[in-house]
Amino acid sequence: MKMYQVDAFTQELFKGNPAAVIVVDDWLDQQLMQNIAMENNLSETAFVKTIDESNYEIRWFSPLEEVAFCGHATLASAFVLFKDFTQATTIQFHVRDLGIFIVSQDADGKIKMNFPIRRAEQVSDYPSELREGLSKPFKAVYRNPQAYIIEYETVQDVLDEQPNLEVLKRLGRVRTAITASQPDVAITARGEGKFDCVSRYFAPAIGIDEDPVTGSIHTAIVPLWAEKLNQTRLVAFQASARGGILDCVIESDERIEISGYAKLYMQAELAI
Numbered sequence: 001m002k003m004y005q006v007d008a009f010t011q012e013l014f015k016g017n018p019a020a021v022i023v024v025d026d027w028l029d030q031q032l033m034q035n036i037a038m039e040n041n042l043s044e045t046a047f048v049k050t051i052d053e054s055n056y057e058i059r060w061f062s063p064l065e066e067v068a069f070c071g072h073a074t075l076a077s078a079f080v081l082f083k084d085f086t087q088a089t090t091i092q093f094h095v096r097d098l099g100i101f102i103v104s105q106d107a108d109g110k111i112k113m114n115f116p117i118r119r120a121e122q123v124s125d126y127p128s129e130l131r132e133g134l135s136k137p138f139k140a141v142y143r144n145p146q147a148y149i150i151e152y153e154t155v156q157d158v159l160d161e162q163p164n165l166e167v168l169k170r171l172g173r174v175r176t177a178i179t180a181s182q183p184d185v186a187i188t189a190r191g192e193g194k195f196d197c198v199s200r201y202f203a204p205a206i207g208i209d210e211d212p213v214t215g216s217i218h219t220a221i222v223p224l225w226a227e228k229l230n231q232t233r234l235v236a237f238q239a240s241a242r243g244g245i246l247d248c249v250i251e252s253d254e255r256i257e258i259s260g261y262a263k264l265y266m267q268a269e270l271a272i
Helices: 030-040 071-084 128-133 155-160 165-173 218-229
Strands: 002-008 017-024 044-052 055-061 090-095 099-105 111-116 138-143 147-152 184-190 197-202 233-238 244-250 255-260 262-269
Touching (some): 030 055, 055 071, 071 090, 071 099, 071 111, 147 155, 147 218, 155 184, 155 197, 218 233, 218 244
Parallel strands (some): 055 090
């Protein structure tokens, strides 16, 4: 069984966010997919099931569980499909609960992904773990189905934050009667100069202490800043140690285009 490892949202190896990609004709056993993801120990391992040359189903697994949505592993998967599995320049991913993602590749290799917006709403009632687990003062807290999004005063505070991950991990037990997902935490601030906004993202409850680049959460972060800045086109930077750049366009009230490049790191044969 062939597996690819791809660095997403970057044009350089060892930058962006690495994801593993496995293309299959039929779904593997659920536990086997989880075991492969655990063995890879990357933020995400994507499994892609072929429908036809232009249509695919996709699922994503962190080291600890299957997740509902992953942007960087979608980018990595599209990169692999365009490289070795299809002559099409536009494909569709059919996603459980989220509908269809339309993905295309430009002549220079840039991959454009059309996602549903998962808008975040400001909340005044939020868990004490956010104040306890984050060291910097913050302006506002937002929430979407995926995460708490914390707005910081300055980009420097975002860069300097050293969260208490054991405290943030406790957010996995918050409001379980409302949502089956484990809330993650994103911190963001208005960018300066080259970037319109800067963010970092923590998901220790699902085995990801700090995610290098998170495409999915930008379906909430970018609409938030688009409204504040009165812009429809934004360049976002995720300020992890590896770093990553996301080019974003608000297409409508319901859809967002998130684009980036990817770089192949490895092809491997799994002994399974």
